[in-house]
Amino acid sequence: MNSAGAAPLSALQPKVSGPAIEFAGVSLSLGRTEILRHIDLQVAAGDIHALVGPNGGGKSSLIKTLLGQMPHQGELRLHWPEAPGVIGYVPQALEFDRGLPLSVEDFMAAMCQRRPAFFGISKRFRAAIDEALDLVGMQGKRKRRMGALSGGERQRVLLAQGLIPTPQLLVLDEPMSALDEAGIQVFERLLQHWRAAGVTVLWIEHDLAAVGRMADRVSGLNRQILFSSTPREALTPERLLALFSTHPRSTDHSPQGQPA
Template sequence: MAVGGPGIAFDGVDLTLGHTEILRQVNLQVGGGSVHALVGPNGGGKSSLFKALLGQVPHRGQISLSWPGEQPGVVAYVPQALAFDAGLPMTVMDFMGAMCQRRPVFLGLSARWQAPVRQALQQVGMLEKAHRRMGALSGGERQRVLLAQALIPSPDLVLLDEPMSALDEAGEAIFETLLGHWRAARVTVLWIEHDLDAVTRLADHVSGLSRQVLFDGPAAQTLTPQRVLSLFSSRQRREDGREEQQDRGVA
């Protein structure tokens, strides 16, 4: 396992889906071992940048990871929401087993993973609900389970897609504790978040993304009201201009 997390370089990344331009010439540096937040309007390309990093969508340009050790480390991904059939008889423990072992879920969690899974669920306050059906959990509880699965095995790079969106106050406190743990362990965290106050408090670095990088710098100094207004209003101007062209019959 690598010691600490990797640095990430996005160099001239373009992404087009169909005829829609999603990302344009994204140039971005993420420091190894830092908590780096991405903020921007819905549809601005933040989740698509994650997908490009994970190799899930084709893109132009280059994305490179610089691992501090000789071998790549462990990458964990926490999606914004979990899509599944709420009627499935899958418990929290079943879900955790499906995420960390090849053994079929119906055979139960292997002895190897018993202690790590229990510890991860304990960290997010979900151990007492380990045998509850996933479909019976609240949105915030499911989000905690998603955070727990990111802890097994211990990650070196964590990708978080709006992890606070469904959390209650207690869940937010747990998330902040996890961020502190990752920072102390020099884990690289790339974090999509809409709560700008949380970003200002908790992130080391922030980048404003609306198809392209509009600003980039230390979180506490960079998230000024003027920059935030520019970030969100620039997307609105593009949408308004596109609608105006459509109204005029302009392609």
């Protein structure tokens, strides 16, 4: 075990080929409220691509369109290298009745297999669940009730369920929001793991320092895409001021806000 409380990375996730993602003129309105305005965005296959922007700027709505949960105009394409693969999703938080006698092990079983969790973990998934919990440092708390875990511990369990089955595309909605320092170390190691495995990661995040350290590319979204470039080019004071201002304005005039 390392200082973050997680086991060394192993062969849990073999080399995979994640898809490229293309948003072409994607718009979304709810009633008279415009949520997304003509989004043109490309996410390269195998990249860790971060979405940053203010609360209410449409980040979660954009990934919900990707997951097929929101109606939209425009086109959204997943360019799979071969047959369509697995899409994994890690939400920002888990809403449930904390009084339920649901253990970490039960939760993992319920998320990974079709048969009821009270029948136990099937042999098919046991090794994968064991290793996923080990990777996030939660193996020792697998019998603990989910309702008794801290927010950071629950977030680690959510990260673990995102590993099973092996995703080719992984969507992360503020996965660091409840993590303590040890949990952040675990998450950073997982990002390195996914990058090495070739997984395409679309990652919503408020921690701009973490984005600067770990993302391959960053897009700024405030109802519209204001920029999309490398962290060094994206996370400048001028661009961030424009991004987090009340009325979004573009800092570039080239497509997607990228340098011409």
